[in-house]
Amino acid sequence: MIKGQRTPTESGCPDGFQYMHPLLRKHYGHCAYHEDPRPGVLKHTAHGGDAIYTVRAGTQRILDLFTLRKLCDIGDQYAEGYVRFTIRSNIEYMVADVSKVEPLIAALEKEGFVVGGTKNSVAMISHTQGWLHCDIPGTDASGVVKSMMDELIDEFKNWNMPNRVHITTSCCQINCGGQGDIAINIQHTKPPKINHDLVANICERPSVVARCPVAAIRPALVNGKPSLEVDEKKCICCGACYPPCTPMQINDPEHTKLAIWVGGNHSNARSKPTFQKLVAAGIPNNAPRWPEATAIVKKILQTYKDNARDWERLSDWIERIGWPQFFELTELPFTKFHVDNWRGARNSLNASTHIRF
Ligand code: SF4
Ligand code: SF4
Secondary structure (H helix, E strand, O other): OOOOOOOOOOOOOOOHHHHOOHHHHHOOOOEEEEEEEEOOEEEEEEOOOOEEEEEEEEOOOOOOHHHHHHHHHHHHHHOOOOEEEOOOOEEEEEEOOHHHHHHHHHHHHHOOOEEOOOOOOEOOOEOOOHHHOOOOOOOOHHHHHHHHHHHOHHHHHOOOOOOOEOEEEOOOOOOOOOOOOEEEEEEEOOOOEEOHHHHHHHOOHHHHHHHOOOOOEEEEEEOOEEEEEEOOOOOOOOOOOOOOOOOEEOOOOOOEEEEEEEOOEOOOOOOOOEOOEEEEEEEEOOOOOOHHHHHHHHHHHHHHHHHOOOOOOHHHHHHHHOHHHHHHHHOOOOOOOOOOOOOOHHHHOOOOOOOOO
16 A cells, blocks of 8 residues: 555455355365255255255345345344345355254245245346436336246246246346346337437537447537437437436337347356347336236246256257247247347447448
């Protein structure tokens, strides 16, 4: 540290080891194998024989203080005082004593939490922040997750699927979301509407112009005031101009839709990583229960469950049967725009720093 500089009071994430169950800390990096005694429970055994049980319950991610306190009280009373959250918003309790597992599950279920989400189940949908923290959402991610998980509760609680299924949502078209076997993403279908009275006061015009991936935005004078204009023929309705310039409103109750993408896989453990592909577009962004999107996700999951072989992830299954067969089995309408394998990306996507006019 430079002499005279104040001591930082906060710098990055705190050291996670201080919050870890002592047995996990002791054997960190020395797990010999793990087993799945029942849905929602994992047993990890270290070299040397020590074992620890993890009980997993789904949460709504955006937790109020009372629910958090309740979850912590359950951890103090029925577990061993240690919890952690997974990237898919599940809470996990670690216990070294096997006799605590069933009473812990009973306590969680009594309070309305659902235990599951391990092995070949549908894990909790990973959702983005939506209205609560973010400035650009076009839907309420938490609402979509809640509506879908209400209908997928049995798939969360049981091992019914050929392999694990990860589902994600995103509440705008350009940022988070999309790390899953199935992704439910926002899809804008109309260019932004510009409020010219506000642009000059609010927006840094050069950065908005630079933000557009297809160079569709130009500076313009409107009613004598500096503003912007959009070449609607070029605009791909991505919404990237809306975060730096809120007067370029793109969210719209009618024209902001949902789209469903499937087959993404980040891991290269057993097969190559894969891109997701669009399989359903223009789905109504129909709050508060999003029945149309939920019905499509359920149909895809049911078809995967009925047709895939054991251990095939969604992407492996589609790879084996082929996309035509996928559309036939799921009864989703197929158009030439739906499947892009990105091989033609040089023509269909602005993939370079060069701007094409
Ligand atoms: S998906 Fe978009 S709107 Fe939603 S939290 Fe992420 S950046 Fe914000
Ligand atoms: S929505 Fe996207 S493509 Fe259209 S003007 Fe804005 S940044 Fe450009």
